[in-house]
Amino acid sequence: MAEDIEKQYDKIYRYCYFKVKNASVAEDLTQETFLKFLQQNSYRECGKKMEYLYTIARNLCIDSLRTRKELPLEEEVAGKSPMENVELNLSVRQALSMLKEEEQELLLFRYVNDMPVGKIAEFTNQSRFAVYRKTKEALGKLKKQ
Amino acid sequence: MKRKLRNGIREAFEPPKSPGKEAFLRNIWQPTLDYRGFLLSQLHYIRKRVWILSFLFVMYSLLFLLKQTEGSCSYESVWIIGAMLPFLALTAVSETIKSGWWGMQELELSCRYSLNQVIFARLLFIGSGNLITLTVILVLTEKTLSAGFFRTGLYLLTPYLLTCALCLILSGRVRGREGRYGYAVTAAGVSAANSLLRYLEHSVYQPDYLIFWLFSVGISAGIIVYRLHCMKKEMEARSWNLYLAE
Numbered sequence: 001m002a003e004d005i006e007k008q009y010d011k012i013y014r015y016c017y018f019k020v021k022n023a024s025v026a027e028d029l030t031q032e033t034f035l036k037f038l039q040q041n042s043y044r045e046c047g048k049k050m051e052y053l054y055t056i057a058r059n060l061c062i063d064s065l066r067t068r069k070e071l072p073l074e075e076e077v078a079g080k081s082p083m084e085n086v087e088l089n090l091s092v093r094q095a096l097s098m099l100k101e102e103e104q105e106l107l108l109f110r111y112v113n114d115m116p117v118g119k120i121a122e123f124t125n126q127s128r129f130a131v132y133r134k135t136k137e138a139l140g141k142l143k144k145q
Numbered sequence: 146m147k148r149k150l151r152n153g154i155r156e157a158f159e160p161p162k163s164p165g166k167e168a169f170l171r172n173i174w175q176p177t178l179d180y181r182g183f184l185l186s187q188l189h190y191i192r193k194r195v196w197i198l199s200f201l202f203v204m205y206s207l208l209f210l211l212k213q214t215e216g217s218c219s220y221e222s223v224w225i226i227g228a229m230l231p232f233l234a235l236t237a238v239s240e241t242i243k244s245g246w247w248g249m250q251e252l253e254l255s256c257r258y259s260l261n262q263v264i265f266a267r268l269l270f271i272g273s274g275n276l277i278t279l280t281v282i283l284v285l286t287e288k289t290l291s292a293g294f295f296r297t298g299l300y301l302l303t304p305y306l307l308t309c310a311l312c313l314i315l316s317g318r319v320r321g322r323e324g325r326y327g328y329a330v331t332a333a334g335v336s337a338a339n340s341l342l343r344y345l346e347h348s349v350y351q352p353d354y355l356i357f358w359l360f361s362v363g364i365s366a367g368i369i370v371y372r373l374h375c376m377k378k379e380m381e382a383r384s385w386n387l388y389l390a391e
Contacts, residue, residue, distance in 0.1 A: 027163045027164070034173060091153075092153035111155065
């Protein structure tokens with residue numbers, strides 16, 4: 001259970017950070033997401049806990065972006081990677097920044113947070129085919145750059 | 146997708162370390178019951194009589210078949226054991242839907258793990274138990290016949306699945322404890338029909354009638370799947386109604 005919640009925390013934190021681009025705000029929002037989830041009693045266990053958490057996190061991120069527009073963007077450097085990967089990481093980062101936010105979000109869900117296509121489709125309110133096509137397109141763009 | 150690119154994407158999305166994570170996770174209240182714990186907890190709610198009855202069925206079949214010498218019993222063992230199986234199905238169905246009998250449906254529907262999951266958890270355990278029982282009985286019965294596993298399996302599965310199917314249909318029509326009598330009559334009826342069939346038509350266990358057995362098993366299995374699907378949908382709708390009424 002502890003391990004599960006740790007993984008969930010990391011995924012939500014990564015998502016919040018992607019949305020608000022600020023580590024301390026992302027951390028606050030992540031913790032608020034979990035507190036909100038545990039306080040409410042409307043969730044019925046049906047295997048969709050992560051989608052529920054993502055929905056709370058997304059709404060909190062939107063609220064936060066609306067009220068705190070003046071937050072500075074944090075530019076972090078890939079310091080932890082081995083030297084041979086730094087170049088690749090920087091180029092991937094650069095290429096990712098050229099993609100639309102929706103495409104970035106799809107790549108985050110699919111390849112970083114390991115969310116199945118069906119669940120991404122449900123969460124983003126699109127068809128599975130659309131998610132699959134858009135993810136493929138985003139990857140294609142990434143490879144070109 | 147190349148591993149290098151995937152790792153690159155992962156690295157690119159990696160946020161800085163969250164300093165408050167450890168402290169937050171240490172202090173946060175978490176529900177203590179996870180899904181595995183929930184499943185195991187349901188095992189305790191299945192009454193011992195279900196397991197005892199399964200064990201008795203196996204023992205009875207074993208003793209009955211040990212008394213038969215090969216070839217002497219022909220298809221007698223199939224219909225006698227087959228006539229017992231509706232009662233095994235009766236225990237399975239009645240144990241699964243007992244919440245309704247005791248007026249606990251609303252309460253269980255409003256819990257974190259709702260009645261839907263409780264029923265399917267119990268079905269998992271009781272179904273597995275019955276599957277083991279049926280397999281043992283099948284192996285034992287098959288030894289006295291020359292019909293092969295497939296045919297013997299069909300002869301034994303038919304009364305079992307038919308009882309399950311009829312009881313599940315009945316559960317949708319008759320609510321509450323009155324249903325119990327209906328299930329008991331159904332099981333007894335299927336058992337009696339199984340015995341009668343043998344006397345009315347002596348060649349019913351011959352290969353010519355295989356299509357009849359296949360058809361019965363197929364129809365019964367179809368009804369069971371359909372009824373379980375309906376029950377799931379019905380309970381989902383009811384739990385949403387309860388949620389809206391909170």
